[in-house]
Amino acid sequence: MSNLQWKQIHPNIFFVYQDGVGVVHAPLLGKFFSVPAEAMGIVWDYLDSGKPETHYFHQHLVSEGFFEEATMPRIAKDGPFNSREVTISVTSACNLRCIYCYACAGINFCDLPWELIEKSIQQLYVYANERNDTDVELSFHGTGETLVRWQVMVKAVNYAMELLPEDWTISFSLVTNGTLIDDKKAKFLKEHNFSVVLSMDGIEEIQNVLRPKADGTGSFNDVLTGMKALVENEVSFAVRTTVTGLNQDTMLEFLELCASNGCKEISAAPFSATGRGEEGVDDVDPDIFIKNYLSAKKRATELGMTFITPSDCLDNVSLRYCNADGESMAVMPEGIISCCTRVTKKSDPLVDVFVIGQVTEDGVEIDQDQVEKLKGLNLLNYPECQDCFVKYTCSGGCHHTRFLNGGHQPASYCKIMRAVVWNTLKNASFKA
Ligand code: SF4
Numbered sequence: 112m113s114n115l116q117w118k119q120i121h122p123n124i125f126f127v128y129q130d131g132v133g134v135v136h137a138p139l140l141g142k143f144f145s146v147p148a149e150a151m152g153i154v155w156d157y158l159d160s161g162k163p164e165t166h167y168f169h170q171h172l173v174s175e176g177f178f179e180e181a182t183m184p185r186i187a188k189d190g191p192f193n194s195r196e197v198t199i200s201v202t203s204a205c206n207l208r209c210i211y212c213y214a215c216a217g218i219n220f221c222d223l224p225w226e227l228i229e230k231s232i233q234q235l236y237v238y239a240n241e242r243n244d245t246d247v248e249l250s251f252h253g254t255g256e257t258l259v260r261w262q263v264m265v266k267a268v269n270y271a272m273e274l275l276p277e278d279w280t281i282s283f284s285l286v287t288n289g290t291l292i293d294d295k296k297a298k299f300l301k302e303h304n305f306s307v308v309l310s311m312d313g314i315e316e317i318q319n320v321l322r323p324k325a326d327g328t329g330s331f332n333d334v335l336t337g338m339k340a341l342v343e344n345e346v347s348f349a350v351r352t353t354v355t356g357l358n359q360d361t362m363l364e365f366l367e368l369c370a371s372n373g374c375k376e377i378s379a380a381p382f383s384a385t386g387r388g389e390e391g392v393d394d395v396d397p398d399i400f401i402k403n404y405l406s407a408k409k410r411a412t413e414l415g416m417t418f419i420t421p422s423d424c425l426d427n428v429s430l431r432y433c434n435a436d437g438e439s440m441a442v443m444p445e446g447i448i449s450c451c452t453r454v455t456k457k458s459d460p461l462v463d464v465f466v467i468g469q470v471t472e473d474g475v476e477i478d479q480d481q482v483e484k485l486k487g488l489n490l491l492n493y494p495e496c497q498d499c500f501v502k503y504t505c506s507g508g509c510h511h512t513r514f515l516n517g518g519h520q521p522a523s524y525c526k527i528m529r530a531v532v533w534n535t536l537k538n539a540s541f542k543a
């Protein structure tokens with residue numbers, strides 16, 4: 112297989128090619144078409160002759176609407192801080208000791224006091240009123256494992272429901288290691304229509320090495336029990352798997368395992384070193400990731416499942432990778448408010464970048480100057496991304512990873528994103 116290459120025809124039109132075939136793609140318009148081997152010469156003639164408007168190929172692009180004005184996706188909003196979603200990290204305690212944990216969870220136990228949880232939930236409604244909005248979202252996410260403090264989460268859900276005005280809607284979500292979910296908990300999650308992300312990294316021997324319990328024994332049987340409880344109670348969930356050098360070869364087996372237990376969706380993201388992961392977890396090899404990811408994705412389609420890595424979606428164009436550009440409110444166990452769910456404590460190396468305030472017994476305090484500094488975290492400010500053909504689907508990647516890598520994404524990340532998006536583009540356009 113030869114190198115994947117591309118040319119930018121126009122700011123929103125790319126010609127991407129490999130192994131003698133190509134695709135013309137206008138990502139912001141959602142338009143693309145295939146260029147089979149016998150037509151490649153026409154495109155080269157157009158490009159080599161300086162893209163004249165009189166050229167047959169240019170006229171074809173015009174007639175197909177490729178030069179229509181595209182709506183540019185938004186960047187962070189102007190004005191005072193406001194978040195549609197509040198994430199609460201009730202504890203840094205965790206029953207697992209995952210070897211790459213970004214939060215080094217389970218070392219220093221700290222619980223978010225109930226009074227601060229109340230203030231945070233009240234603020235969710237304050238922000239909604241300021242927006243004239245009647246939809247709110249409340250999420251529960253590490254630092255540690257939320258279900259270690261199950262009763263606190265239940266109390267927070269009930270409190271949020273008590274405050275919910277008539278005719279408003281609230282959505283709940285939970286990121287969990289899954290090992291503490293039983294039938295009773297799954298019923299509660301179903302009753303409140305939770306959307307669950309279940310972190311799990313592989314088949315038994317992989318899961319037990321990457322995600323051991325605090326006592327050193329494996330967590331595989333427990334997480335499988337949790338998954339089955341979610342399936343039996345019809346809770347909406349997706350598995351999130353972090354791919355390292357240790358599990359990059361077993362994606363297909365993991366997919367089959369999840370399929371045989373009723374899971375319908377897996378999101379697989381390449382590992383990025385932070386927290387405990389800086390201490391020597393084998394990094395992913397991009398070529399192995401790409402090969403095994405594409406095999407698993409193909410097999411998932413046959414099984415009626417979804418197997419996807421973030422950004423491998425042609426429909427989801429954005430200039431913003433996530434809401435960490437000053438539009439996210441994650442309340443951490445120490446009471447700090449972080450825009451990035453990976454920055455969890457005052458001693459974090461990126462605390463000065465992502466922490467925008469704190470919750471106290473008097474209420475929520477936001478440092479608007481900190482918020483303003485984050486608003487520039489978008490694709491428009493990443494020079495190396497400007498000519499990249501996946502820029503509107505990749506959106507420049509995770510800001511946290513970028514900061515830890517000196518302002519750039521690791522080359523292996525870009526290689527993976529381009530290869531998987533090219534595969535999706537090629538399949539879609541040659542099928543179309
Ligand atoms: S910056 Fe990265 S780690 Fe932080 S919230 Fe966004 S995607 Fe997650």
Ligand code: SF4
Nearest residue numbers: 496499502505507525
């Ligand atoms: S981060 Fe890499 S893959 Fe993503 S748009 Fe920028 S250059 Fe392209």
